[in-house]
Amino acid sequence: MTPEGREKYPEEEEALAYYDDDDLDAFADGDASCGGGEGEVLAFSDSFSSEVKPRILLMGLRRSGKSSIQKVVFHKMSPNETLFLESTNKICREDVSNSSFVSFQIWDFPGQIDFFDPTFDYEMIFRGTGALIFVIDSQDDYVEALSRLHLTVTRAYKVNPDINFEVFIHKVDGLSDDHKIEKQRDIHKRANDDLADAGLERIHLSFYLTSIYDHSIFEAFSKVVQKLIPQLPTLENLLNIFISNSGIEKAFLFDVVSKIYIATDSSPVDMQTYEVCCDMIDVVIDISCIYGLTGDAAGSPYDKESMAIIHLNNTTVMYLKEVTKFLALVCFLREESFERKGLIDYNFHCFKKAIEEVFDVRLKVQKSRKLLSQRRWSKLTTPNGTQAQPH
Numbered sequence: 001m002t003p004e005g006r007e008k009y010p011e012e013e014e015a016l017a018y019y020d021d022d023d024l025d026a027f028a029d030g031d032a033s034c035g036g037g038e039g040e041v042l043a044f045s046d047s048f049s050s051e052v053k054p055r056i057l058l059m060g061l062r063r064s065g066k067s068s069i070q071k072v073v074f075h076k077m078s079p080n081e082t083l084f085l086e087s088t089n090k091i092c093r094e095d096v097s098n099s100s101f102v103s104f105q106i107w108d109f110p111g112q113i114d115f116f117d118p119t120f121d122y123e124m125i126f127r128g129t130g131a132l133i134f135v136i137d138s139q140d141d142y143v144e145a146l147s148r149l150h151l152t153v154t155r156a157y158k159v160n161p162d163i164n165f166e167v168f169i170h171k172v173d174g175l176s177d178d179h180k181i182e183k184q185r186d187i188h189k190r191a192n193d194d195l196a197d198a199g200l201e202r203i204h205l206s207f208y209l210t211s212i213y214d215h216s217i218f219e220a221f222s223k224v225v226q227k228l229i230p231q232l233p234t235l236e237n238l239l240n241i242f243i244s245n246s247g248i249e250k251a252f253l254f255d256v257v258s259k260i261y262i263a264t265d266s267s268p269v270d271m272q273t274y275e276v277c278c279d280m281i282d283v284v285i286d287i288s289c290i291y292g293l294t295g296d297a298a299g300s301p302y303d304k305e306s307m308a309i310i311h312l313n314n315t316t317v318m319y320l321k322e323v324t325k326f327l328a329l330v331c332f333l334r335e336e337s338f339e340r341k342g343l344i345d346y347n348f349h350c351f352k353k354a355i356e357e358v359f360d361v362r363l364k365v366q367k368s369r370k371l372l373s374q375r376r377w378s379k380l381t382t383p384n385g386t387q388a389q390p391h
């Protein structure tokens with residue numbers, strides 16, 4: 001596994017098999033790709049529209065923090081290092097394939113997109129988009145950002161009404177709690193008023209207060225990604241059944257590499273609990289790197305044997321166990337419930353089996369979708385191998 005965990009999966013390789021070489025280069029080993037010249041970059045080949053992975057777009061004004069978010073969440077960059085990031089002047093695409101559940105492309109856009117530029121094929125881009133994250137710098141005057149948000153959302157909605165519109169009110173680390181709430185209320189009101197004035201109240205915007213200097217950015221990304229997992233209700237049900245049978249108070253299913261939680265039970269999530277879970281994953285991976293690796297190059301700090309139990313000093317126990325190659329279950333429970341560890345282990349075994357089945361079904365669905373889109377794509381290809389213009 002690479003440090004970012006973007007190992008190429010067999011199904012991913014298959015999924016890429018029908019792209020032309022240039023497109024393949026863009027995705028090779030999950031490398032981020034920022035295309036060549038401006039015109040070239042903005043005029044994409046429409047072959048991307050046949051991609052089966054959902055696309056997440058990161059948009060917003062210059063210096064709002066888009067690239068920093070991507071680097072901190074998916075590249076483990078430390079927040080302070082983002083001070084040295086250069087401005088993005090081309091669209092950067094990255095394939096994130098940590099697991100079958102966390103599998104999407106992120107497109108980081110330069111600050112100023114000109115929707116009237118004929119080389120910017122925004123229809124093609126929005127058509128294959130699952131989520132559009134619009135980043136607003138809360139430490140700056142946000143009047144311009146709000147009008148940009150309105151323009152972007154209305155354009156995108158016209159092309160694809162199924163996009164999830166997610167607004168990150170970003171860089172809130174510099175604000176007091178009262179100030180944060182006040183900003184969120186004001187931005188929420190103005191953005192929705194603009195939509196109402198345009199007769200577009202049906203467009204739903206979700207708002208998140210985020211910062212790369214704490215876990216809020218991971219939590220917000222978790223929620224964005226969860227909405228793109230069609231099996232989410234099943235995963236949540238399985239977690240509910242598991243915790244109620246085992247006397248567990250809270251459980252998260254984590255993507256270990258990104259520390260995005262892809263599902264949790266139906267009880268509310270509080271930020272502190274989420275942060276402690278992230279810390280526990282870090283501790284497990286760090287200790288495993290120091291003491292757990294066999295010296296064999298193929299060894300991974302996270303494998304089938306990975307598990308940890310931490311007794312906190314408030315009679316709470318934390319329990320982490322490997323579910324799949326990239327997923328971990330992290331739970332909170334009382335000391336007295338932990339005395340029935342045998343029962344918890346047995347229930348965990350059943351839970352893990354069920355997750356594997358959901359995973360298999362997801363793979364099958366992805367494969368058949370891919371076959372379908374391959375067929376659709378080959379229909380668009382003329383007999384001499386050139387591509388017909390998609391309608």
Ligand SMILES: Nc1nc2c(ncn2[C@@H]2O[C@H](COP(=O)(O)OP(=O)(O)OP(=O)(O)O)[C@@H](O)[C@H]2O)c(=O)[nH]1
Pocket residue numbers: 060061062063064065066067068069079081082083084085086087088089109110111112170171172173174210211212213
């Ligand atoms: N205080 C604070 N600063 C942040 C945060 N996120 C990003 N920044 C800073 O904001 C500045 C701009 O970040 P970038 O990630 O380059 O912004 P961008 O939106 O990608 O900028 P363009 O590429 O020009 O569109 C950098 O100096 C970051 O360190 C945050 O959560 N809090």
